Amino acid sequence: MPQHEYRAFKNTFGEFGGRYVAEVLRPPLDELEAAFIAAMNDPQYRAEFDSICTEYIGRPTPLLHARNTSREIGGAQIYIKLEGLANTGAHKINNAVGQALLAKRMGKTRIIAETGAGQHGVATAAICAKLGLECCIYMGEVDIARQKPNVFCMELYGAEVRPVSGGSRTLKDAVNEALRDWAASFANTHYLIGSALGPSPFPDMVREFQSVVGKETKAQLKAAGVVPDALVACVGGGSNSIGFFSPYLESETPRLIGVEAGGRGMNTGEHAARMNGLGKTGIVQGYKSLFLVDDDGQVQATHSVSAGLDYPGIGPQLAHLGSIGRIEFTRATDTEALEALKLFARNEGVIFALESAHGGAAALKLAAELPPSATVVVNMSGRGDKDIFITAREIAPESWKRFLEQEVQTL
Amino acid sequence: MSTTAIMAHMIPYFPDRELSYAAAHGLIDSKVDYLEVQFPFSDPSADGPTIEDACGRALASGFSTARGFEFVHTLVDRGAPPVFIMTYAGIAYASGVKEFCDLAKQSGAAGLIIPDLPYDYDEGLYEAGIAQGLAIVPVVAPSTTPDRLAELLKVQPEYVYAALRVGITGAATELGQDNLDFLDRVGASGAKVMAGFGIRSRDQVRMLSEHVHAVVVGSAFVKAISAAAAAAGPDEPAAAAEAVYSAVETLVSALRPD
């Protein structure tokens, strides 16, 4: 393996990013930055990461040509990066593995993490089980209720799931609670943040660990002899999108399209879209970026059918790349995401996670506007098994209700 | 030594507008030496559950940044001791940090405590504060490295807020020789040290007295205010105001070394 010199560390991205934390959290962040850069320069660390990628995560994940859908639409060829086939069901595992290995190198024995959809919690709990690290996952009570299967899995992996009852009881509140824990526990604990946000060095670190998705896709496209016209990914905090887009950030092509949660409509509290003028520049949870905040800077309520996109802030590098025009942003509503999910299931035999289905919906729209010679690649960041309690209720409410009643009776 | 100053922490509009004024009047009349007025933020990630819940209730009771400054102004007019406005970066940034400093000065505040605007990510806070004659109070913790401590003392702050332990507000603090050594290190710079996090008893105040300029009492006041308001109930606003007023007075005298 060649000697690497890691130079991609940025800390700030245009006006966004930074390390806006109280002094108490400075030492662990400074320590983490140094450890991260050292690890990236260490071939042994990289080899360990690569080996877990193949033997445990199941990399490379496939790139599927969605032929039936492309034919039906009559527009661009749609390719789907099946990142949801990664062990534990989503891209989240790439970052969890990278950071857990790093924490181990740093001598930390305990891992804490926040989770929204539960995918990041599941990924973190799984790798902690494998590496023998104590694991505590903070999760909002609202999210626990809507993503119960993932709570069950985290506990199976031996993690403690701590319900968060403060604030809106969703992802952002779980982040607050993890920060509170970390401020007292950093001597032996690593905070394994799950998206490309938070104080530096997290956005750089998470992008780096997720860049495996983009690098693989680029190689797979090349092997297939395809030059992509556009890449599409859903954007919650931004980890799957920044990783997927990462090989192309410095070039002018292909088009890079981030898809935010359009929710139920554009009134405050009904969506989680921060780009295209909806969010304001603010400082929340240690970083400067675009947030859904009111004129006083108070964080506003958000909604998305997908817990993983239901967050008021966007990763600072994405905010920057959006402001300079390198990444375009669009939205998909709850309904559009569900429709896309159904369509890909029936046409391709693939069930998208609700988060990823937002990307799927935007890819369908875009493909319809392009000629068959064009190529659109969408990242299916997760698979939809975890969402069955939401999708079944939306798509087949009656039969699902009967099933649940039967279940309760037989228990 | 009974010269240790007391800085009492409170949150405007907690539990509601009237009762927060009652609490402030109680604190002023019991002659605390400083008031720390926390402008609530929706996501107070450095605060424990007591202050987090209180901030949520203050926002639900109609707190806004403009009303916060009005609150401070009213207290200063009523003869309050020096008022320090504590808040989070997001609140100051939304007004514009310079504008926030201007408004703080106009309200009569003596200084600002914004822990997540450290000197190297301060958004112009120190410059604007100094220009306005406001004391910008850095917040340090026992985990702060000697290098960073030296660096942040370079602006020669008049006051430094020293958290007595790592972690968040609200939890108990065991005071030991480590804490005292840390306070002495901070104080050696000549800055007036205000020490807080977990202070709720006279014994703690006494133990710190040789080592600090002031002790900061936060969650204990929030709890006392909350308990008094709850005991009086929502139907008797005048009685509740009286209960809150005397609850803070009682706590102040319980903290003062005799």
Ligand SMILES: Cc1ncc(COP(=O)(O)O)c(C=O)c1O
């Ligand atoms: C499958 C899946 N995709 C996307 C996201 C959104 O996060 P990010 O924007 O960081 O990729 C989540 C978050 O939970 C997720 O579980």
